[in-house]
Amino acid sequence: MRTLLLYIIILITGVVFLGRLFYLQVIDESFARLSEDNAIKVVYDYPQRGYVFDRNGELLVSNQPSYDVMAIPRNVKAFDTAEICRILMITPKELISRLDKAKIYSPRLPSIIVPQLNKSEYAYLQEKMRNYTGFYIQKRSLRDYQTHNGSNILGYIAEVNKKIIDNNPYYISGDLIGKQGIEGQYEELLRGVKGVKYIQKDRFNRDIGAFKGGIYDTLPKKGKDITLTIDAVLQAYGEKLMENKWGGIVAIEPATGEILSLVTAPSYDPALLVGRQRSANFTKLYYDTISRPLYDRGLLAEYPPGSPFKTMNALIALQEGVVTTEDQFYCNQGYTYGRGRKMGCHRHPTPLAMIPGIAQSCNAYFANVYRRIIEKYPSPQQGMDAWANHVKSFGLGEFLGTDLPTGKSGKIPTANYYNKIYDYPTYKWYSTATLSNAIGQGEVLMTPIQLANMTAAISNKGWFYTPHILKEIEGQKIKDKEYTKKKYTTIDAKNFEPVIEGMHQVYKSGTASSLGIPGIEIAGKTGTAENFIKIGGKRVQLTDHSIFIAFAPVDNPKIAIAVFVENGYWGGRYAGRIAGLMIEKYLKGTITRTDMETWILTHSLEEEYKKPYSGEPFRINQ
């Protein structure tokens, strides 16, 4: 039996195959007829892409019909080049190069010759194109934007490239695919599924009805409508405030982790990337390598967080039990350490305990607190890692996991990191070597969305939901556990009380006391961060970044916000004003601090941004 099994299986297989082949080739006649009739034409039916709404049901993105002039190279007959070029508004050279390209892709599959005509162009062409064999017009649906804002969130759609076609069998040449933003992230939800019709052709290439009675045909499935967590009004206001400035604003609803607004500046109108001008506009945006409008600063820009990071050190110190809220530290307009090195500070009353320490943003206070955290442990390595673990529990130093296709991890240094740069154990390093972490400078880097999420976690006293942009699919709330399950930080709820009080005092008696909004209790923290760029290989310091975090109302937080304004000089100057205005806009709907609004709208940083590229010597922090 053992020696016979394979003999038997092979013989049975052979007989079954011969039987099936005999049936296919000799008995069943239908295949022969099909083949004589030869070709089967495939016709695609493209569904409407899903609509996009904001959190209040306002329509942001809908569709408009668009028309592509297609050609099947094999069927193209000789034609009057001059006339067709006039009709299509392209040069003969372009037309020939496009037809050649189409032939290389496939002589028998359709390729786009002229993309994305609008309705009126179509009406004119429809009559004319009939005279050209091998050409036809394919209707598709293009995006129609009901908003001028949020292009970084919405993303755009574009024709698929060769790489996508090769790797994803769904797409064929000329199809559109979502890129960036939610169009890219939720492509499969939004696009739906295209329908297919197989049409039998006779040998003169005439349609003779559905192939096999249409059993292989499928109906298109419409794309799903989605609702974003974005508040369109707040988003528009944020973008208005950020005009003539570079940076990002991220606002989150702390109770849900929903992103209320995600502003990057400079930005562009989403309508620029639709229609025949798309390509030219995209090239222009893409090659603006100085202001980089396609770069989403809210998600991608890694900035030193500056002083808002002090709240983190206060929390860790309380959790580790190395200070009490009563412990006071002296500040001699700075903190002296090591061999005559000094971390400067501004003029304020001294000594200070924790709450006024946060309110006044005293560098010396936090230098002391930070050293106590690190030095609690027998070695600086252990201290550093204990510190880093707390920080990372706020979603810092690693990818946050938002449902947007891009992101950056930021940077939170660990013992390993310092061991490497100081070449441990050949050379030793101590807490003072990492002291700039105390005030959010040095090695710490964060993206605006990470900073906003940290603020939300503080306002929630120790937990957060991963920030996300998708609220509902066809009216159904999202269920993804990543966004509906609380994440806890390593800090106990009770330790947040004094820190939040300190942030509240920032507005009452501290560095933002002139920025208060009447009727709203806000907790916030200013930040000013030194920064450098490389020009011609030389490290050059630029004007400090203006940074601000805030949440409000203090006892029932509805909004947590982080604002970065590049080279805005100090925290209260740009970022603090913008944060206050955003909070008032969101909570009240109207602006009472019109003085602050006017100041922001009339101040531009364009001159500041030109300085390093002017080629002339310049001064900073003016």
Next chain:
Amino acid sequence: MLKSSVGFDWITILIYLILVSFGWINIYSASLGDNPSSIFDFSEVYGKQAVWILLSFAMIVVLLSIEARFYMRFSSVIYIISLISILGLFIFGKTINGATSWYVIGGISVQPAEFAKVATALALAKYLGDIQTIIKDFSNQVKAFLIIALPALIILPQPDAGSAMVYSAFLFPLYREGLSGIYLATGFTAIAIFVFTLLFGPLYVAIAVGIISLLISFQKRRNRPHFLFLFIGICTAIGYSYSVDYIFENVFEQRHRDRFNIVLGQEVDPRGIGYNTNQSEIAIGSGGWLGKGWTEGTQTKGQFVPEQHTDYIFSTVGEEWGFLGTSLVILLFVLLMLRLLFLAERQKSMFHRVYGYSVVGIIFLHFLVNIAMVIGIFPTVGIPLPFFSYGGSGLWSFTILLFIFIKLDAERMSYW
């Protein structure tokens, strides 16, 4: 050369030569462009294949001049090198048609998974051929399975389910050498339940299992299984079916489900349901008794069948050479496999026999899956037809596989 060499098996070599040449003739037709050029034109598919074929002839000379002892002694080394080469794909591999299973060196792509089959066959033969290996022993079974499963598991996620599937071919030599038939039966049942669950749902599978076990308990009175065993068997089968369903629906992500559905023919191909298979059936079916004649196939010319020069090459045979051509190819393959089985059985050493059985098993699995797919009785799985399909890696690996055995057979008298 050793004195005890008894000559090469010319029947096998002849069949090999016929298959390779007939394969090339069909590749030529399937890849013929508008302007034919030299048959060795390296920019054309058929030109490349012609070069691969010539090079494989040179390789045969080398293979046959190496002493059989070399393959026995170095089988472990060859196995380890091939494992490293398929592991390296995760880092250096290039993605073609969605599978990361290629190295590209100077414009030429090499698919190491093809060669891993040969290495595995050698390693398994060496392990089973060892005097201390007793296949009835459980721990030896585990080791033998490991030798087979390791390359398969590395290839599977690349993703190359077709190539990984081929490794089940090694069950044949194992069974031949004394592995209990229960393994074959259990494996077959598990696969059947898995497939049927995904196709029809667990409820129908449960009913079917119930009916079949009732039939078993009523019919074979003499060696009827113990009631308890039968009961446990039924429970396991039904539980397994439901857990397959649960895992598929709740644990897998959509992309995993898609992949399985494609393998199961639920969503066969890129352009809509059933396109590949359907076009292939039309091409074959339109061939009739004698076919439309070489390079005269309208379906082949119109390039209606995707991948026609590689996995679907058999459809060209069907269209252009008709039932005459297809039955000839089927018969040649059956003849080749039966001849190889006969050769394997006459070996004196276990190493030789296990290797021979592995060769037959591998060729058989490719033959089975590929032809069944092309004639529309099996879902679409990307797997080439041995000696026939376009592809240097495939052709060479089958040539190596076969000619190592021919060499082993020629020297069978010197190994007892």
